[in-house]
Structures are given as structure tokens and as C-alpha cells.
Amino acid sequence: MSPMTDISPYRQSPNVLASHYEDASVGLKLLLTGHVQQALPDIARDAYSEHWQYVSKYGHECFDLQFDQSLRIRDAFAHLIHSKSHQIALASSIHELFIRFLSCLDITRRRRIITTSDEHPSILRQLVALKKQGVELVVLDSQPAATVTERLADALTDDTAAVCVSTVNHVTGQRIDDLDVLIERCHQREIELFVDAYLSVNVLDFNLQDNGLKQAFVAGGGAKYCQMGDGVCFMHVPPHRNLSPTITGWYGVFDLALDSPAKEPLIYADIVASRFDGSTKDTLPHFRAEKVFEFFKNQGLNQALLQAINQHQISVLLKTFHDQDFDPDMISAFAEENNVGSFVAFRTSHSQRLQAQLRDIGVICDNRGDFIRFGPAPYLSDEQLTDAIIALKETVSMIKK
Structure with a gap:
């Protein structure tokens, strides 16, 4: 293993990172919700006072400063997935970005959308709701995971508007591979592909180039493996496209001081990704994101190292x-x-019972249906991971009695 991916300091007890998460007490608790919400490093606390200074001291001029900061966040997310800053749209949730994506589709001409049974509710619930508006929703079984992309590709028809799929099954944790083949099949029929990459960004070896997804809409965010908390999500918008979302806020046109956002015909920004930015939002999450991006950089927590740590923890x-x-x-x-x-x-x-009893003894995990889920994080030691499974064994034995 090269020095770049030497994970021995992250295996020991205490984990070398634990001291940077004292507010979250990661060395004292078994936090196995890394796939849902990881602990924020202590440095993120500084974002709150900085944000207060911006909004209280600069008045209306704070908008210019906050737009500049948002640009830095775009740059950082673009770097993570090998996109470009001008192709990154920002929002407070994946759902916001998803409905703007949906509003680009010509549903009057193509009414079919294809997805899988284990997509995150931010996506699947919205698609089910659209059935009331006449959308033909095709939901393929997520199992077996190894054939998901092949079955999605085989289900494509000329009246399909979009395919929506994740890089990792959000219930079972299984990887969904061969998305490069799926995007090619979609491209041939002029079908849009929306990829939820939230469970891959900053933890797995995922980027647009290697996964062949530059022509897909690819979304992710900060609450899980980026350790930024809620409220900061992004979407890569494919290049060289003239897309005009119907769900559009006043950020969809620039310069705001010179243009009338609501005049007809509607004017859209020259930068296509900006058309998906929505409207006024709380910028505090961007302050947190900037602090955490700096923290990861200073700690040398690049994607190769984070993946090596994660895959070792999965093995443990x-x-x-x-x-x-x-x-x-x-x-x-x-x-x-x-x-x-x-x-x-x-x-x-x-x-459900196991999850509740584990929580009572300090092992924090979660459950979905018939699955109990353990999500590690880079600040956990091997000893903590082992203790969590031993606690699971004891809890299962108690229920069995």
C-alpha cells in the first residue's frame, strides 16, 4: 500500500481523526450511521459565527460575498466528481434539484419514466406522485443488483423520457455498476439519465470521467460522506445542452440587477447549470461546507484514502x-x-427491534424494512467496528431467547 493510502493511523484506537470531532464524541460512541449522517468536524462550528458576521455586517452587499462563496463550493464539488464549476447547480436538497430536472422533460411527448424499487424516497416518492398527472412509471425490482443496469437498458422505449437510478442501493448497500453502458443506450434514444450518487461521492472511487457519466445528470450532497450536514447539495448538468427547466427560480437568470427575471419570454442564464439553482436559500450550509472542504484538504483526506479506509472498514x-x-x-x-x-x-x-435495542446501549445504526444498516466513517477505529458487531451478536441472542 502506498503512503497515499496508508490507513494504519485510521485503524488504531483512538483513531487519529477522533480528536477533530470532540463535539460529536466519536471516540466514545459507536456511530454507525455514516451512510445517513456523519459527524461534522469541530472546525465546522466556526461557520456559524462567520455566517452571522456576513448577514449582520454587510446588509444587502452580503449577497455578492455569498455568491462568491457559492462559486467556491461549486469548484470543490466539481473537483470531487471531475466535473467543471459551470456545470454544477446547487440547492438545499436532492429533491429540489430532482424536480427541476423533471421539469426539463417533455412529458407531453414522452410520458414514460423508468426507475428501480429501492431508490431514495426523495426520488421515488416524487415519481409515484407524478402518476396522478399521467406519467407512466415503470419500477423495476432492484434485485438482483448485478443486472439492474442491464434491465433498465432493456426497458427503454421511444416514449421514455428519463431513467432514474442510484450508484449504490440505498437500502442494501450494493453497488450498481455499468452505468456507462446505460448512459450510452439512453443517449442513442435521446433519453435523459438522472444518477443519484449521494452514496458514492467522497467515499468510493467515483467520478464522471471514469464512470462515463458526463452526459448524465448526477446529484450528490454534503450530509453523508462529505460531513457538511444538511442543506448543501449539487447536481452536475450535462454540457452543451440548451435546457430550460419549467420549475425555475429567480436565480435562473443573470444579471439580476439588470434583467427582469419574470419578463416574457423568460430569459435563462447563459450558464446552463445556473438555470437549476432555484431561488433564495439559506447560505449557512455553504459556510459549513467551505470549512469542511478545507479540513479534508488539510488532513490529506483525498478520495483514494477515504475509499481505502471505507473498504477496509467494510471488510472488518x-x-x-x-x-x-x-x-x-x-x-x-x-x-x-x-x-x-x-x-x-x-x-x-x-x-426495528434490533436497531432500538442497539441504540439503548450506544450503538447508533438504522434500519430500512428487513434490513439493519451499519455505515462506518473514517473517524472510527477497528476496535469500535468490532465492538459494534459484538454488540449486535449479544442483542440478537437476547431477542432469540
């Missing part, structure tokens, strides 16, 4: 699970290491 969780010889009638590992994305899901009909 699975190995410990198998070594503990769980009763397969009670609980089982749903996917093996070579098919796991960024977190581990265990199948059990007792998921």
Missing part, C-alpha cells in the same frame, strides 16, 4: 460478523464484500 464489519457465527435464521449479511458499496446491510425480520 463483514469479517467480524462471519467470525461471530450468527444464526442465519435470525440475521444474515445480505451482500459480500465484492458487491458492497459504502455501507453494510444485514437482513433480519427483527431490524
Whole structure:
């Protein structure tokens, strides 16, 4: 292993990063919700006072300063996924970006949208709701995960407007591969592809170039592996496209001081990604994001290192699970290491009860349906991960009695 990916300081107890998360007490708790919400480093606290200074001291001029800061956030997210700053739209949630994406589709001409059964509710709930407006929604079974992209591609028809899929199954943690093949098939039929990459960005070896997704809409955000908290999400908008979202806020046109945002015909910004920016938003999350981006850079937490740490942690969780010889009638590992994305899901009909009892003894995880999910984070040591699985074994044994 090269020095760039030497993970030994992150395996030891205490983890070398733990001292940077004292407010979250990551060295004292077993926080296995890395796939939902990771702890924020202590440095993010400074963002609150800086934001207060901006909004209280500069009055209306704070907007110019905040737009400049947003540009820095665009640059940072673009760097993470190998996009370009002018192709990055920002919003407070994936849902906001998704509905603006949907509003670009010509549903009067093509009424079919294809997705899978395990998409995040931000996407799947909205698509189900659109059925009331006459959209033909095709929901393919997410299992087996190995054939998802192939089955999505086979389901394409001339009346398909879009395909919506994730890079990692948000329920089971399985990777969804071969999206480069899917985008090519979509491109041939002029079908848009929306990719939810939230569970890949800043934790797996994911970027637009290597995954062949420059011509897809690719969304992600800060609450999970970027450790920025809620309120800052992004979407890569494909280049060389003349797209005009119907759901458009006053940020969709510039210069705001010179142009009338609502005059007819509507004027859209020359930078296509800006058309998806929406409207006035709370900029505090951008202040946090800037602090955390700086923290990751100063700590040398690049994507290669973060992936090496994550995949080692996945291996520790699975190995410990198998070594503990769980009763397969009670609980089982749903996917093996070579098919796991960024977190581990265990199948059990007792998921809700197990999650609640684990929380009571200080192991914080979550559950979805018949799955209990363990998501590691780079500030956890091997000892903490092992302790979490041992606690799971004890909890399963108590329920079995």
C-alpha cells in the first residue's frame, strides 16, 4: 500500500481523526450511521459565527460575498466528481434539484419514466406522485443488483423520457455498476439519465470521467460522506445542452440587477447549470461546507484514502460478523464484500427491534424494512467496528431467547 493510502493511523484506537470531532464524541460512541449522517468536524462550528458576521455586517452587499462563496463550493464539488464549476447547480436538497430536472422533460411527448424499487424516497416518492398527472412509471425490482443496469437498458422505449437510478442501493448497500453502458443506450434514444450518487461521492472511487457519466445528470450532497450536514447539495448538468427547466427560480437568470427575471419570454442564464439553482436559500450550509472542504484538504483526506479506509472498514464489519457465527435464521449479511458499496446491510425480520435495542446501549445504526444498516466513517477505529458487531451478536441472542 502506498503512503497515499496508508490507513494504519485510521485503524488504531483512538483513531487519529477522533480528536477533530470532540463535539460529536466519536471516540466514545459507536456511530454507525455514516451512510445517513456523519459527524461534522469541530472546525465546522466556526461557520456559524462567520455566517452571522456576513448577514449582520454587510446588509444587502452580503449577497455578492455569498455568491462568491457559492462559486467556491461549486469548484470543490466539481473537483470531487471531475466535473467543471459551470456545470454544477446547487440547492438545499436532492429533491429540489430532482424536480427541476423533471421539469426539463417533455412529458407531453414522452410520458414514460423508468426507475428501480429501492431508490431514495426523495426520488421515488416524487415519481409515484407524478402518476396522478399521467406519467407512466415503470419500477423495476432492484434485485438482483448485478443486472439492474442491464434491465433498465432493456426497458427503454421511444416514449421514455428519463431513467432514474442510484450508484449504490440505498437500502442494501450494493453497488450498481455499468452505468456507462446505460448512459450510452439512453443517449442513442435521446433519453435523459438522472444518477443519484449521494452514496458514492467522497467515499468510493467515483467520478464522471471514469464512470462515463458526463452526459448524465448526477446529484450528490454534503450530509453523508462529505460531513457538511444538511442543506448543501449539487447536481452536475450535462454540457452543451440548451435546457430550460419549467420549475425555475429567480436565480435562473443573470444579471439580476439588470434583467427582469419574470419578463416574457423568460430569459435563462447563459450558464446552463445556473438555470437549476432555484431561488433564495439559506447560505449557512455553504459556510459549513467551505470549512469542511478545507479540513479534508488539510488532513490529506483525498478520495483514494477515504475509499481505502471505507473498504477496509467494510471488510472488518463483514469479517467480524462471519467470525461471530450468527444464526442465519435470525440475521444474515445480505451482500459480500465484492458487491458492497459504502455501507453494510444485514437482513433480519427483527431490524426495528434490533436497531432500538442497539441504540439503548450506544450503538447508533438504522434500519430500512428487513434490513439493519451499519455505515462506518473514517473517524472510527477497528476496535469500535468490532465492538459494534459484538454488540449486535449479544442483542440478537437476547431477542432469540
